[in-house]
Amino acid sequence: MAEHPAYPVGLRLTGRRVVVLGGGQVAQRRLPALIAAGGAIVLISPEATPSVEAMADAGEITWERRRYTEGDLTDAWYALIATGDGEANARASTEAERHRVWCVRADDADQATAWTPATGHSEGVTVAVLTTDVKGRDPRHTAAIRDAVVEGLRDGTLVARHHRARTPGVALVGGGPGDPDLITVRGRRLLAEADVVIADRLGPRDLLAELPPHVEVIDAAKIPYGRFMAQEAINNALIEHAKQGKSVVRLKGGDPYVFGRGMEELHALAEAGIACTVVPGISSSISVPGAAGIPVTHRGVAHEFTVVSGHVAPDDERSLVDWPSLAKLTGTLVVLMGVDKIGRIAETLMAHGRSPQTPVALVQEGTTAAQRRVDATLATVGETVRAEGVKPPAVIVIGEVVNVGLPAARAPKPSRPS
Template structure:
């Protein structure tokens, strides 16, 4: 047998590297809180400072970016409602591409990326590509923003539970999977995220399903930032009042008896 025809020696078991082992970089999904950098976790802030690349959007605590090492690359993948937006598939590709180049990539999100964020999609995209990925949960806007405005999600005697709802599609939409009749009768506090443009449709549906029109409601715009605005009303009035006030995303709406507590608490301060 000629030398060039000799069979290659058998490869030892386990010698072939997996895609994840071949990738020397990694992705860290960091929940950045609702905007105030003081609400970031220590682990999240440490991860951002240790990154080679930070992939961020306008809803995260972007004020920390100016203090990062000049060698850290910052990539803006912002999405403006009904405006310029980076497709999610492109964001996934950015994370995977930079990690495959051996970089530590931090995806900095507003709130918590595993609560109505695209963190789950980004996690799956990384694992499918063989890129190591970890999650550092954030301080979710659903609870921190109302709390900063003096509104607890639950309160003994008033509300024994809370339902956090994504309002990115209105009731009646083929994409909606929510049972608004059950929500209207649940007796829980309702916290609406991504529900500025759909607020009128959501409140109308809750009213139609039997929730009293005088149920307290509060909207908080740009929570935890210097631009925060708080608008108080009722289930029957909050959508109209928000439109007249020009409330814009990001904003959170709290519906339920606890929404009136901030006014009661202010009477004692």
């Protein structure tokens, strides 16, 4: 047996008897996958780790608190032998051989009739890696190969496109605050599988360069105070390409539902009968301050934080923000899209009771290589923005947490795309 490689196969264990001998760390690692496979699992062990015991308490497994005895593997389809008693392991392995039960031994793989591969999962696919070198088995090497394959499938660097007919539709993907490494795993995978990408200016633009040549990229950049693609045109483009049977990704900055008009696009797609998936993204309201060394909350300093849009001034009749109430809060105020209105916002907050000395930080191009931070107070922020030439996109943080973060020399630096 030792001269031939193992034959890979997938066991279908739903409703079938699975026996696990030993309730230690090996069982703790292996049981979740056996439970997910639907096996009727019987654990035989006088003791178990707290995690394994919790599985028994939840009814996921049946736990018989005793040692192995002859006959425990009767009618079993699969057995995992992982006790600390070598003699008991050998007897159980012999019983498994006699009853033709596929058996994994944690203490002696060469005496087992089955090996557990290094496995991982990505969107309905299980990746299982087994070594073919039976004399030089290296579990760490197979695990490393498994990790590389799964990570590549998840982040889109290893693209395996579907060849059967796919259901056309749209994915509203939150791309995060700008650093391409901060898009979610699912978002990057969907981007790698797209036929059409309709991208915002604030999305992670570096990822577009990684797309295959056949992918159509449509620039839906909404440049402040300049050219823009009307929202209706964006909606129509999403619908048109999806109806052509294409996989469409709407790549947005931050999160689709945090001042991203994602719900408007979702409604338009629903009215057109287009299937849509929403992939949340890391919001700049939290991530950009964090990248600049500012926590939006800190024990003993702020018990709440409020995120508001500053795209219209406080005295504008279109504003839906209750600025007088915000001025009375003692926590952190995060303002998005408010660079050109920050002077009037500061005046309004001070007029309703917020101290002129309240710290303010403006973080421009947060999480990107161009990130910079400019500090001020409510009394000086309007003039500081003009003097320092702060431009959108910038996240504005108002509150005592501005002074809690690390000094600039020690603050974490944004990652650079490779």
